[in-house]
Amino acid sequence: MTGIDFNTKGYVSFMNERTVEYLLLPKLINILKEHYAIVIPFYYWITREGGQLTGKRFEGKEFNIISFYPRRPKVNSKDNEHIIFKINQELFEKSTILIPKGIPVLTGVPLIHTIVDIAESSKTYWTALSSIGSEVIVKLDIDSPDDLKNPLFVGSLNLDAQTTLKRAKKMDWFSFQKILEEVRYNAPMRSFFGGAYKPIYLILMNPINND
Numbered sequence: 001m002t003g004i005d006f007n008t009k010g011y012v013s014f015m016n017e018r019t020v021e022y023l024l025l026p027k028l029i030n031i032l033k034e035h036y037a038i039v040i041p042f043y044y045w046i047t048r049e050g051g052q053l054t055g056k057r058f059e060g061k062e063f064n065i066i067s068f069y070p071r072r073p074k075v076n077s078k079d080n081e082h083i084i085f086k087i088n089q090e091l092f093e094k095s096t097i098l099i100p101k102g103i104p105v106l107t108g109v110p111l112i113h114t115i116v117d118i119a120e121s122s123k124t125y126w127t128a129l130s131s132i133g134s135e136v137i138v139k140l141d142i143d144s145p146d147d148l149k150n151p152l153f154v155g156s157l158n159l160d161a162q163t164t165l166k167r168a169k170k171m172d173w174f175s176f177q178k179i180l181e182e183v184r185y186n187a188p189m190r191s192f193f194g195g196a197y198k199p200i201y202l203i204l205m206n207p208i209n210n211d
Contacts, residue, residue, distance in 0.1 A: 008137060011074040011084050015115055020070035023118055024108045025200060028068060028126070035165055036064070037206035044180060044201055055173055064168035064207075065176060067098055067199035071109040082139055085109045089135040090197050094183055099131035101179045102169025105199070111142045128164045168204065 025041060032039045042049050069091055073083040087107065095105045111123035125145040171179075 008074065008084060010076045010078065012076075013072055013074045015072050017070045017072055019115070020072050020108075020110060021200065023110055024070055024124060025068075027122070027124060028106075028108065028202070031126075031161055032066075032165075032202060032204060035161065035208055036204040037208055038204070040203040040205075041200055042203070043198060050177060050180075055177075058173035060172075061205070062170045062172050064102075064165070064170060064204040066104045066106055066165070066168055066202050066204065067094075068106045068108065068202060069197060069199050071107050073109050073112065075113045080113060081143070082141055083109070083111060083113070084137055084139045087129065087133070087136050087138065088197065091129065092131075092133040092135070094197075094199075095129045095131050095133070097183050097186065098179065099129070099167070101182075102167070102171060103176075103179065104164055104167045105129040106164070109140070111140065111145060128167070165204070 029039050029041060044050060071085040071087070073085055075083055091105065091107070098105055106126060106128050108124055108126045110118070110121075111125060112118060112121050123142065123145075125140055
């Protein structure tokens with residue numbers, strides 16, 4: 001069974017988001033490189049990536065950009081067929097700003113039950129979030145995760161990456177920085193540091209014609 005808002009009793013986590021990031025980011029880059037010749041992943045810090053050096057390097061250039069939030073699976077020792085994962089309220093609140101500005105918000109969760117499974121399974125559930133939603137627990141069938149149908153999710157890299165990527169709008173570096181400034185100061189769960197969850201951003205340049 002696959003669905004939304006399941007009781008989490010009996011489910012435990014065995015890896016954190018950073019470990020998930022190490023596992024999924026190379027896979028995501030490979031998917032994106034089927035559609036763009038240049039894919040540049042990065043964390044955004046105002047004094048590092050947001051400095052003048054980067055701005056000068058991108059001067060006069062336009063690109064698409066997406067944001068990516070790795071999600072950690074939780075498992076139940078009595079159920080080897082499913083995992084659950086959470087889409088936090090903060091992610092939806094940031095989505096309300098990012099998505100209308102042309103930055104799709106992607107999540108990914110590995111379909112595994114132990115960290116040892118990383119070496120044996122490459123299964124991943126990727127999805128693009130809606131700009132409207134609230135915190136939700138998702139239960140996935142490991143063998144058929146794409147059976148999940150819910151308006152909170154508006155696209156799946158598993159099924160149709162091109163449709164998801166078409167939601168990314170062209171912008172320049174200055175426009176991107178203005179959007180991040182809006183997220184930092186206007187997201188409902190804002191803090192001085194911009195919230196607890198920081199995405200990986202991926203700049204996409206030189207689209208490949210796959211027609």
